[in-house]
Amino acid sequence: MLTRNYLTLSWLALAGLASPAVSYAQKATVDSKVAQAMQSADSSQIKADITYLADDKLKGRLPGTEGFKIAADYVIEQMKKYGVQPAGENGSWTQQVRLRKAFIKNAQVSLTLKGNSSANEQLASGRDAVIYPDPVTPHESVSGDIVFAGFGITNPEQHYDDYSGIDVKGKMVMVFRGAPQSFPSSEVSHFMDMVTIQKTAAAHGAVGVILGTPDSLGRLANTSRGIYSVLDDKGSVVVSRSYYSNQIKALAVLSYSYTQRLLQASGKSSREILAALKSGHTQSADLRAELHATYESSYQDVDGFNIVGKIPGSDPKLKQEYVVHSAHLDHLGISVPVQGDSIYNGAHDNASGVASMLQIAHIYANLKVKPKRSILLVAVTGEELGDLGSGYFAAHPTVPVKNMVADVNTDMPTIIAPLLSVTALGAEHSSLAKVVDEAASYLDLSVEPDPEPKENRFVRSDQYSFVKQGIPALHIKYGSKTPDGKNNLNEKVAVWRAKYYHKPQDDINGIFDFRAGAKYAQLNFLIGYLVANDPQRPEWNKGDIFATKE
Known part of the structure; x- marks a missing residue:
């Protein structure tokens, strides 16, 4: 006592x-x-x-x-x-929770830069780019023009919209994770959530999301140990930190060097863009590039459970x-x-x-x-x-x-x-x-x-x-x-x-x-x-x- x-x-x-x-x-x-x-x-x-x-x-x-x-x-x-x-x-006393651990296999990612030569570059998986596995679709392939959409936020309450004035239907959006400094801290957290970012992108018609790395010290995500989701008894995803819906066919993270190369089309550096975004000024732009991604996912299922008691x-x-x-x-x-x-x-x-x-x-x-x-x-x-x-x-x-x-x-x-x-x-x-x-x-x-x-x-x-x-x-x-x-x-x-x-x-x-x-x-x-x-x-x-x- x-x-x-x-x-x-x-x-x-x-x-x-x-x-x-x-x-x-x-x-x-x-x-x-x-x-x-x-x-x-x-x-x-x-x-x-x-x-x-x-x-x-x-x-x-x-x-x-x-x-x-x-x-x-x-x-x-x-x-x-x-x-x-x-x-x-x-x-x-329990509620069953079907955990699915997904792994990426045979990921191939390339970029087509629409300059004078329209060169196609193959990116090294794990070094230049990382693709997250798909917990329900074992084989996936997607291509789309890349549009930069700032923080990827649409927030009428704060009169802020990174998607204003751009068309992302059928395209890939590249975003930085973050929010304007004027946003309350819990809203910043909410809009940085990867599922929120994907949900907003999907609502505007995008088919893929690329998380750009704005800082040279930034590291790519490590997905080698697997990414978890929860499935229902019909095999549909109920909750995940990396998956939103089949509409978003690729969730990728791009290295700092390639992020910088893509942003060259906007005429600004990531530092300039990030500073403007933090101050509440949208920076959305067509990046004159196209991403192609093909990958496979494999799975391990784990039987988990919650404990539920009542007074x-x-x-x-x-x-x-x-x-x-x-x-x-x-x-x-x-x-x-x-x-x-x-x-x-x-x-x-x-x-x-x-x-x-x-x-x-x-x-x-x-x-x-x-x-x-x-x-x-x-x-x-x-x-x-x-x-x-x-x-x-x-x-x-x-x-x-x-x-x-x-x-x-x-x-x-x-x-x-x-x-x-x-x-x-x-x-x-x-x-x-x-x-x-x-x-x-x-x-x-x-x-x-x-x-x-x-x-x-x-x-x-x-x-x-x-x-x-x-x-x-x-x-x-x-x-x-x-x-x-x-x-x-x-x-x-x-x-x-x-x-x-x-x-x-x-x-x-x-x-x-x-x-x-x-x-x-x-x-x-x-x-x-x-x-x-x-x-x-x-x-x-x-x-x-x-x-x-x-």
Whole structure:
């Protein structure tokens, strides 16, 4: 359990007797029984859960492996202990997720530059260009004129359109990944997403997308280990980070040198073009070139699964609606050794997030009267492969998709120091922002803007899967406040990240503050509880970019 001192301080905060929070948001009104149940958040159990899930015997919890299954069995047993009910397929605890790993074979890419000589040049696969495999079509061939379309963005809300004044029907579009500096950080993340880029290109009639490399330090993507997607029982792609539809017959990445050569037709360098794009000035142009691509794809299918549990609501009508708490259970398995260790245990990423979600179940187990809406606890697979398990669940949930009102996601809360402030990624797009402010203020936490907008964290975890289905979602991360008043926690996290993130060193022997983990679980619980008890569903802000289903 939490130490006596921490319990005393935490109880004062929950009872509204602690010193005012830095945030000036109105504090949530919480029943004394709810406040008391929140005290059951157990830092020692969080440590125990992380210790088990990050043990070497689980071998990094790679989807489809025995280690992942051992982790899943543990999570299910913990849920049972807390009185959670199974809510998977056919009354089970699980939802099957068919993962497809696609590999590229025999890729041939050439360019025809329409100058005086109209020379055709064969590009070296992996050096000059990379083609992504197609998860459903084993043999593909496409040709098309190349048109530069800036960042590949059409965004009426920001009065910005890279496709204005150009015709890309039946053509290949070359784009840079990015967005104008005036865009909010979460919108930048959204428009940098490769599926969003392809979707926009397809909407304008393009048949292929080329990701140009604008910087000489840029590296081509490595697809040699395979690219994952999720298929349904009919063999159609449900979710992928690299595939949109059969209309886009080639997704390619072009080297810096060839990107520069193509841009010569516009009379500008990539540096000049990128600077103009960042300032909000479109730079679209016909590049007077044609790309030809022929390639084959091969496949390996993996049987993965999500875990789905339910805490039934108390209202006869509203209990048919759901607030989702999600956390990914998978990690990277066994990979390249670092300092003699090749097991990527994923203690912070994301055993800590799963442990936090289990503590939410623990709090509910100590709350006799449940909220009006039901609660779903979803431990998803394949986040490290591209938000695949959450993408499948959000699109094909085990409950009616229209009945999911919000997702509160937990991914690597980075509990390495006292939790004094937080960032709510994605909350600013909906009424969830007000809920976060009220819950955080109740726990004497201030709420800050994203301290690392360039990390594109909004689209890099499972909350984004729900957003793409039109469901308001958020992801709580640490803020910058520190006990010494220097408020530079992001600097400490940067040092931690360099040593531990996505490395075998991320095990139980790393840096942890388990009390912060308990407070993090309390916050996520309270956010979900307030939403579940509110007669009104969360709503997107009027005119918000995510207000319509993707």
